[in-house]
Amino acid sequence: MKPLHLIILTFMFPFLSHAQSLNTSRIDEIIENQLRDAKRTYTDLHQNPELSLMEFETAKKMAAKLKELGFEVTTGVGGNGVVGVFKNGSGKTILLRTDMDALPIEEKTSLAFASKMITTDFDGKKAPAMHACGHDLHMTTWLGTLKTLTELKNYWKGTIVAIAQPAEEVSGGSNAMIADGLFTRFPKPDYALAYHVSAELPAGTIGYYPGAIFAGVNSIDIHVFGRGGHGAMPHTTIDPVVLASRIVLDIQTIVSREINPVHPAVVTVGSIHGGTKHNIIPDQLDMQLTVRFFSDETYQKILDGLQRIAKGLAISAGLEEEKWPLVQASNQFTPPVVNNAALVMKATQSMKDLLGENNVIQVEPLTVGEDFGKYGRTEEQIPIALFWLGGVSTEKHQDHLKNGTSLPGLHNATFFPDFEPTFKTGVSAMASTMIQLFNEK
């Protein structure tokens, strides 16, 4: 294996100086030539969004485009997942991921190609659909990068594993693809890369973070029991409304008193439902929580804290053991996206060489979730890196800086990226980074 690498390296070295001029001119030319097609693809995907687990037509489109580019294509991987493999001699294997699903939001942008789609969700209910998280842009940029790399195949050696992932918004897609043999049926990646469009950074820039860039997420249900009775005679009851109120207040101390203050975490109670009438003390109620964390250790502390506090308060209220609260973590656990620091630094160096130091920006981590983190948590321990791709038009961004106008965030009915500069930056930065990674020692 080693001597082969040496041969490839000596073979590749003459191209490394080439790669510099390649970055600025040749890649730009290739992108310019595909811009019209890319706009058509983007418009089509934007107008025809499909909800999580329902990405049937979108997956077909991705598979067809990959075939056109000469990829070996496998469909139906973990549901609607598509895997394309492009072998170009021996060398590294790099996985590039896009997601495909849209959100049940009625679009309120002024775009001529705004989605008017009313579709069916996974549960069979009618729902509007919109690419309000920019996954249409992710797909178009992903295809653009793959096209660029196939056209430049003389400049690198290795294997691309291109994956179009379903069900990111419900956080099951990456797990499903892994469980369906992503790392065993297809070449095992040395690196896994992805973008998420940013609704804050201007087009032409990229955001990075060499560590946990997105939080882990889980939903927790707390079922609180009591002893019901007449609202006029509380002394004959154990009031679960009062007990739940105490739980809400006391669990605030998990983050403020139990977790190291330099490790961010969130515990939010988003819903409490119980009772039927003014004068009846109910015998139970339900609470729904979301928790956010950047490490497994913090997650475990949150979970332990919720269980201990809920149980302790139930005991102090006088409830017997069979009526202690049930604290149940959902199986929709999304781990944090922990970027591999060394990979991020290598990739950002290549992006800075291309876009300029000021356009590749270190950002703060966010407490939202993204299921890309799962690709880095299997036994294969693949180094992963997810980057923010700036998507705000320069004018809107300037107006935001000067006048404080608010920018619609992701998942907002009025969000849309500035397609052309975002696409060009995304494709050129990712293609040149991948070429650099393919060519490294």
Ligand SMILES: [Zn+2]
């Ligand atoms: Zn989203």
Ligand SMILES: [Zn+2]
């Ligand atoms: Zn998203």
